[in-house]
Amino acid sequence: MAMRQFCTFRVGGELFGIGVERVQEVINYQQMTPIPFSSALRGLINLRGQIIVAIDLRTRLQMEERPADQAPMNVVLRSEEGAVSLLVDEICDVVNVTEQTFEAVPVTMRAAFKEIISGVHKLDKDLMLVLDAQRAIDVGVEMSEVNSVEHAVSHGVSN
Amino acid sequence: MARKNFDEILKEFLDESSEGLQQLDTLLVKLEHERDAARIADIFRVIHSIKGTSGLLGLNNLEMLAHAGEDLLTEIRDGNLSPSKEITTALLQMVDSIRAAMELVAQKKSDAGFNAGGLIARLESLKGGQADRPDVSRKAPADQAGPEAEQDLSAAPAPSGVGAQHLRVDVSLLDKLMNMVGELVLVRNQILQLGHSNSAITSSSQKLHQITTELQEGMMKTRMQPVSNLWDRVPRLVRDVCISCNKQVRVEFEGGETELDKTILESIKDPLTHLIRNAIDHGIESPEIRRAKGKPEEGTIILRAYHDGGQVCIEVSDDGQGIDAARIVAGAIEKGSITAERAARLSEREQKGLIFLPGVSTSSDVTKVSGRGVGMDVVKTNTERIGGTVDILTASNGGACFRMTIPLTLAIIPALVVVSRGIRYAIPQVNILELVRLNADQAAIGIEQARGCSVYRLRGRLIPILYLHEVLRLKEGDGRQEQPSEGVNLVILQAGMHSFGLAVDDINDTEEIVVKPLARQLKGLTVCSGATIMGDGAVAMIIDVIGLARRAGVEVQNEAQSRTAAAAEHDVAIERLVIFRVGKNRRLAMPLNLVARLEEFPKHKLENSAGQLVVQYRGGVMPVIALAGVLNLESDGEGSELAQVIVYEKEGKSVGLIVDEIVDIVEERLTVHEADFHKNIRGRAVIQGRVTDLLEIPHISELWTATAQTVRGVN
Numbered sequence: 001m002a003m004r005q006f007c008t009f010r011v012g013g014e015l016f017g018i019g020v021e022r023v024q025e026v027i028n029y030q031q032m033t034p035i036p037f038s039s040a041l042r043g044l045i046n047l048r049g050q051i052i053v054a055i056d057l058r059t060r061l062q063m064e065e066r067p068a069d070q071a072p073m074n075v076v077l078r079s080e081e082g083a084v085s086l087l088v089d090e091i092c093d094v095v096n097v098t099e100q101t102f103e104a105v106p107v108t109m110r111a112a113f114k115e116i117i118s119g120v121h122k123l124d125k126d127l128m129l130v131l132d133a134q135r136a137i138d139v140g141v142e143m144s145e146v147n148s149v150e151h152a153v154s155h156g157v158s159n
Numbered sequence: 160m161a162r163k164n165f166d167e168i169l170k171e172f173l174d175e176s177s178e179g180l181q182q183l184d185t186l187l188v189k190l191e192h193e194r195d196a197a198r199i200a201d202i203f204r205v206i207h208s209i210k211g212t213s214g215l216l217g218l219n220n221l222e223m224l225a226h227a228g229e230d231l232l233t234e235i236r237d238g239n240l241s242p243s244k245e246i247t248t249a250l251l252q253m254v255d256s257i258r259a260a261m262e263l264v265a266q267k268k269s270d271a272g273f274n275a276g277g278l279i280a281r282l283e284s285l286k287g288g289q290a291d292r293p294d295v296s297r298k299a300p301a302d303q304a305g306p307e308a309e310q311d312l313s314a315a316p317a318p319s320g321v322g323a324q325h326l327r328v329d330v331s332l333l334d335k336l337m338n339m340v341g342e343l344v345l346v347r348n349q350i351l352q353l354g355h356s357n358s359a360i361t362s363s364s365q366k367l368h369q370i371t372t373e374l375q376e377g378m379m380k381t382r383m384q385p386v387s388n389l390w391d392r393v394p395r396l397v398r399d400v401c402i403s404c405n406k407q408v409r410v411e412f413e414g415g416e417t418e419l420d421k422t423i424l425e426s427i428k429d430p431l432t433h434l435i436r437n438a439i440d441h442g443i444e445s446p447e448i449r450r451a452k453g454k455p456e457e458g459t460i461i462l463r464a465y466h467d468g469g470q471v472c473i474e475v476s477d478d479g480q481g482i483d484a485a486r487i488v489a490g491a492i493e494k495g496s497i498t499a500e501r502a503a504r505l506s507e508r509e510q511k512g513l514i515f516l517p518g519v520s521t522s523s524d525v526t527k528v529s530g531r532g533v534g535m536d537v538v539k540t541n542t543e544r545i546g547g548t549v550d551i552l553t554a555s556n557g558g559a560c561f562r563m564t565i566p567l568t569l570a571i572i573p574a575l576v577v578v579s580r581g582i583r584y585a586i587p588q589v590n591i592l593e594l595v596r597l598n599a600d601q602a603a604i605g606i607e608q609a610r611g612c613s614v615y616r617l618r619g620r621l622i623p624i625l626y627l628h629e630v631l632r633l634k635e636g637d638g639r640q641e642q643p644s645e646g647v648n649l650v651i652l653q654a655g656m657h658s659f660g661l662a663v664d665d666i667n668d669t670e671e672i673v674v675k676p677l678a679r680q681l682k683g684l685t686v687c688s689g690a691t692i693m694g695d696g697a698v699a700m701i702i703d704v705i706g707l708a709r710r711a712g713v714e715v716q717n718e719a720q721s722r723t724a725a726a727a728e729h730d731v732a733i734e735r736l737v738i739f740r741v742g743k744n745r746r747l748a749m750p751l752n753l754v755a756r757l758e759e760f761p762k763h764k765l766e767n768s769a770g771q772l773v774v775q776y777r778g779g780v781m782p783v784i785a786l787a788g789v790l791n792l793e794s795d796g797e798g799s800e801l802a803q804v805i806v807y808e809k810e811g812k813s814v815g816l817i818v819d820e821i822v823d824i825v826e827e828r829l830t831v832h833e834a835d836f837h838k839n840i841r842g843r844a845v846i847q848g849r850v851t852d853l854l855e856i857p858h859i860s861e862l863w864t865a866t867a868q869t870v871r872g873v874n
Binding site for chain 1: 678685700
């Protein structure tokens with residue numbers, strides 16, 4: 001039976017897993033440079049000279065904001081366009097699972113979850129939501145050119 | 160494993176073929192003008208290897224097309240057909256079609272769905288009444304090319320750059336190395352800042368500094384490519400445009416070996432295409448008109464590239480009718496981009512510059528090629544985006560000449576670091592006009608509200624003010640909380656034809672920054688062009704000034720609207736002037752549009768040559784004149800180590816005028832009072848509440864040889 005290894009972490013109380021082969025490293029909270037016009041794109045991090053973007057999974061999953069006194073952890077993923085960091089609440093174990101414990105995404109799951117969750121593994125005491133890494137990092141900035149110009153014309157640029 | 164091999168072969172095939180196809184465009188166009196066995200052999204080689212490899216990879220549709228093209232070329236080579244316009248067009252279409260097939264193959268790894276049946280039939284019909292000889296194409300290329308061509312093959316190796324002295328290196332590897340060098344530069348900077356007391360460490364860090372600098376320079380060179388890579392596409396472009404607008408044009412190239420950073424080369428592709436199209440469509444007259452004017456029927460476009468003081472100039476000049484400033488002005492007034500009064504006051508050069516305004520075109524009719532008035536502002540915007548400028552010159556033969564001046568590289572640029580709400584941003588130096596600091600009192604008076612917009616009166620001209628934190632919608636607590644200092648810091652920026660002031664909390668130093676591209680997720684962030692790592696390791700975003708202006712709607716405003724109402728109503732003679740001082744309390748002024756540059760030279764750099772004071776300047780020798788001597792004034796700048804020089808340019812020649820101090824640049828409505836006490840003073844006026852003499856520049860410039868003896872004053 002083929003075993004798969006998942007790196008697991010918690011976000012807003014839920015347990016998530018991502019294939020270990022996608023995870024480059026796990027690092028502590030880093031100072032970030034905020035990115036204008038974005039919510040889930042939390043900031044830019046200097047990872048040993050490489051500038052990588054950090055995506056807050058709480059925002060991505062439309063969960064409530066992390067309390068200000070709680071520093072997130074970075075799960076740095078490999079992707080075709082370079083490394084991307086996911087901001088999570090807490091890092092958990094690496095777990096081994098087989099196909100037997102896998103279930104499809106429950107139909108009742110919230111849309112924001114369904115968008116980036118590819119399935120569920122039933123662990124002994126918990127459920128592990130399997131994150132689709134590629135879809136999780138597929139998020140852009142929120143600026144619309146058209147609105148901005150109208151905005152500037154009707155209200156003046158200082159608004 | 161086998162699959163991987165196939166993919167590798169396919170990739171190699173696509174790489175090689177795209178190089179080959181690029182040559183084909185040029186070769187086919189040349190062949191149309193002049194039949195040459197070596198050229199035909201080159202064309203054969205490319206088509207044949209595409210045919211052979213595509214057959215090998217099972218790309219049968221592609222193979223059939225290449226086969227048909229090869230058959231037609233055989234007829235040309237054997238002298239049965241001559242490469243007429245029609246045949247060349249068909250062959251060029253074949254090249255395009257093969258290119259399209261290649262893209263398909265790159266995506267799908269197969270050419271299924273690619274159908275060039277019509278084109279194949281056309282190629283075959285052009286072959287004419289020749290007996291069908293399918294076996295011909297099955298022979299090896301050497302057999303086909305014949306002994307004469309074979310000789311040429313050995314004499315001229317395939318110009319694909321693959322030889323013993325060259326390696327094919329993946330661009331992404333170079334980018335990675337470049338990144339690492341950028342890192343090294345940052346670490347080096349940090350180490351140098353530590354300033355250790357241990358002399359061994361100090362000397363080691365000095366060495367590190369030197370090696371890093373050399374490594375950085377070497378790395379930059381690996382990304383350089385000759386401009387000719389871009390120009391290879393031009394003959395084909397010219398041919399296509401000529402056919403669609405019935406002109407006859409020949410292209411000449413100079414300085415194709417001039418090298419530029421790969422990314423810059425990419426970004427000037429579109430501007431260059433626009434300029435060439437415009438030159439053919441608007442510049443070069445139709446053959447009939449040219450004949451009537453006594454010019455050769457065939458027009459000439461010259462592309463020229465050369466280095467100029469750390470930058471590269473690329474010129475597109477034509478021998479056509481030149482640019483009619485009056486027509487551009489009329490077009491700009493009609494579009495409402497400028498008022499007639501203002502246009503009348505512009506110099507001819509400034510008037511021609513209006514061509515870069517969106518919507519302005521010199522052409523009265525819209526052709527397929529151009530005339531919609533969109534091209535030129537794209538040229539300007541794209542060139543400025545990479546930190547370059549575009550100038551319009553008049554060629555000696557009366558035609559137009561457009562000159563793009565662009566930086567050698569984009570990887571490391573000088574930038575100003577500013578702070579807004581505790582977050583640092585880098586602004587490319589090339590966009591910055593000046594910095595204005597207003598203390599709290601000045602800000603309260605100086606920054607006014609007009610229709611809900613903040614504006615600032617900069618020397619009489621109203622410029623819109625943008626608050627960086629508002630445009631970027633920085634939220635409270637985004638950065639380290641920092642109380643903005645008292646007063647306002649304005650960075651006056653140029654975005655295309657518009658200038659605006661960007662209000663920031665603090666202004667730091669100018670630094671050389673290593674530009675890093677933004678992650679894919681941030682591609683839509685048009686207000687930033689990249690990011691960089693600061694000396695302390697923090698990341699700062701680089702402001703895209705044009706994107707920021709567009710975001711805030713600055714470009715929505717017209718030049719005419721941004722002027723004060725008062726100035727628009729009765730500004731009869733607004734002039735932009737440089738105010739300077741010669742001798743004690745003697746204020747003089749000259750029009751800014753006559754000033755090429757303001758410079759400072761160490762006094763010891765001023766040399767004597769044949770009784771004339773000169774200075775080495777921008778690779779040449781520039782005569783300098785001490786104004787104090789000319790005007791019989793007592794200079795008080797003798798104690799200073801530096802000479803303040805106004806560089807005046809006329810007909811391509813520069814003359815430096817030594818003054819004691821540059822006071823200001825102002826924009827004033829002038830009331831000129833007669834003053835005939837000196838022939839080099841055309842009058843006097845009250846500027847900034849003080850009497851100021853207006854220098855008579857034409858006299859001064861003619862004077863410089865004559866005044867050789869009077870310059871002793873500064874030595």
